[in-house]
Amino acid sequence: MPATKHLPKTFLWGFATAAFQIEGSTDVDGRGKSIWDDFCRSPGTTLDGKNGDVATDSYKRWKDDIALLRQYGAKAYRFSISWPRIIPLGGRNDPVNPKGIEFYSDFIDELIANGIVPFATLYHWDLPQNLHDRYGGWLNKDEITKDFVRYSRVCFESFGDRVKHWITINEPWCVSVLGYGRGVFAPGRSMCPAKSSDGDSSTEPWIVASHTILSHALAVQLYRNEFKPTQGGVIGITLNGDMAIPYDDSPENSSAAQHALDFAIGWYADPIYLGYYPEYMKQVLGDRLPEFTSEEWTVVKGSSDFYGMNTYTTNLCKAGGHDEFQGFVDYTFTRPDGTQLGTQAHCAWLQTHPTGFRQLLNYLYKKYKTPIYVTENGFAVMNETKMPIDQAVNDTDRIEYFRGNCEALLAAITEDGVDIRSYFAWSLLDNFEWADGYTTRFGVTYVDYETQKRYPKESGKFVSKWFMERLSSGKEILSPTPSVAP
Numbered sequence: 001m002p003a004t005k006h007l008p009k010t011f012l013w014g015f016a017t018a019a020f021q022i023e024g025s026t027d028v029d030g031r032g033k034s035i036w037d038d039f040c041r042s043p044g045t046t047l048d049g050k051n052g053d054v055a056t057d058s059y060k061r062w063k064d065d066i067a068l069l070r071q072y073g074a075k076a077y078r079f080s081i082s083w084p085r086i087i088p089l090g091g092r093n094d095p096v097n098p099k100g101i102e103f104y105s106d107f108i109d110e111l112i113a114n115g116i117v118p119f120a121t122l123y124h125w126d127l128p129q130n131l132h133d134r135y136g137g138w139l140n141k142d143e144i145t146k147d148f149v150r151y152s153r154v155c156f157e158s159f160g161d162r163v164k165h166w167i168t169i170n171e172p173w174c175v176s177v178l179g180y181g182r183g184v185f186a187p188g189r190s191m192c193p194a195k196s197s198d199g200d201s202s203t204e205p206w207i208v209a210s211h212t213i214l215s216h217a218l219a220v221q222l223y224r225n226e227f228k229p230t231q232g233g234v235i236g237i238t239l240n241g242d243m244a245i246p247y248d249d250s251p252e253n254s255s256a257a258q259h260a261l262d263f264a265i266g267w268y269a270d271p272i273y274l275g276y277y278p279e280y281m282k283q284v285l286g287d288r289l290p291e292f293t294s295e296e297w298t299v300v301k302g303s304s305d306f307y308g309m310n311t312y313t314t315n316l317c318k319a320g321g322h323d324e325f326q327g328f329v330d331y332t333f334t335r336p337d338g339t340q341l342g343t344q345a346h347c348a349w350l351q352t353h354p355t356g357f358r359q360l361l362n363y364l365y366k367k368y369k370t371p372i373y374v375t376e377n378g379f380a381v382m383n384e385t386k387m388p389i390d391q392a393v394n395d396t397d398r399i400e401y402f403r404g405n406c407e408a409l410l411a412a413i414t415e416d417g418v419d420i421r422s423y424f425a426w427s428l429l430d431n432f433e434w435a436d437g438y439t440t441r442f443g444v445t446y447v448d449y450e451t452q453k454r455y456p457k458e459s460g461k462f463v464s465k466w467f468m469e470r471l472s473s474g475k476e477i478l479s480p481t482p483s484v485a486p
């Protein structure tokens, strides 16, 4: 049998979550409201009509969560800081909430005491509601950039002595397209008749995107100028994006795959890593694509120390689609011969496809030439029928998903030479899956939402064992795998 290939000793693996999806306690210790609080309370916004008031109760059970990470043997944990806990009204002249600072400070200390490296995301979609009401939130360039920078400063000052891995904004594509285009995420602005009619989805998503890019870049500039010299961490952005491959070998479908990548990834990554927008986007959007001033371009270009990669699936691409947000490309999982690309998850947009995962790692590294941190990757299972817990923890499809992608990750590092520094499985826990409410479960740990009891799934144990074996020396491989509670 060939010897097991190993990951670099410094490789960081673990699990990811986001504040609004797990914390609950939305009214506690001076937290202000976020745009998700009321959004998910209005009828028709979540599949099960549920909201984030309790979620997985992690604001209270955070020590249990860290104990769980410890049981899995995770080397790192990616979590997000809730802006409205730190600055309840959000703005640069609004007061900082000492209880919010204390919560994350204690949390970070406990991670470190357990030997777990903290990866902190500053913005995972929970904009303070007040900023949206006061000036239109992400739509208002002058205000939002200044307020985001001030919020970032408070976080660097309070936690930067211990946090050495910062992510500015999680998946700005979702903020723009799902929040201001399709209107299915907060703040739910859209022209789609079934949704609120107050937005203009032909212009707002593109405007919001440029403001998220600029806010990110200004926060990075601040960190590099004032904090990095003494704190010495790294900072970057996390983008979502799935591999796009042509449906068949026709020239129009080859171009379609590139067009899909341009609209999903290049929209953000080309400006940030290369200093320009994709040609195809300029062609399609014309003057609806906001330009940066030359001064702004100097801040934007090169504003990420790494590529934060969230990816879930691979799409087959066909030209001639009607959806502008997908670059007029149609996605399918069905090959021309009728077979499926992979195993279908219990949400429409996700199938397993490890080859595509490896291709995407190569594509990004070749194009953007920067180290990659995989910050999210995971598989969804629905639990409508209240499966018994012993069945729910036996999540074989999710194990296959992680096995395939972890092997692909290892091959990308050892055979293709891609510089990959982390892998975070999404998610540590089943949690509030945004517009899907609690119907869709991404966790490697099952959460019983009635008792809030946590049950490690087989997939969590699998990921743990897989990384342990590939990080240790030969001798350590023989030692028992970490003890994970039944």
Ligand code: PNW
Binding pocket: 018, 021, 170, 171, 174, 240, 310, 349, 376, 426, 433, 442
């Ligand atoms: C990401 N899509 O969101 C987020 O970062 C997580 O908070 C979320 O729980 C996770 O992926 C699973 O969904 C996405 O429609 C939401 O393609 C929607 C899409 C992709 C990612």
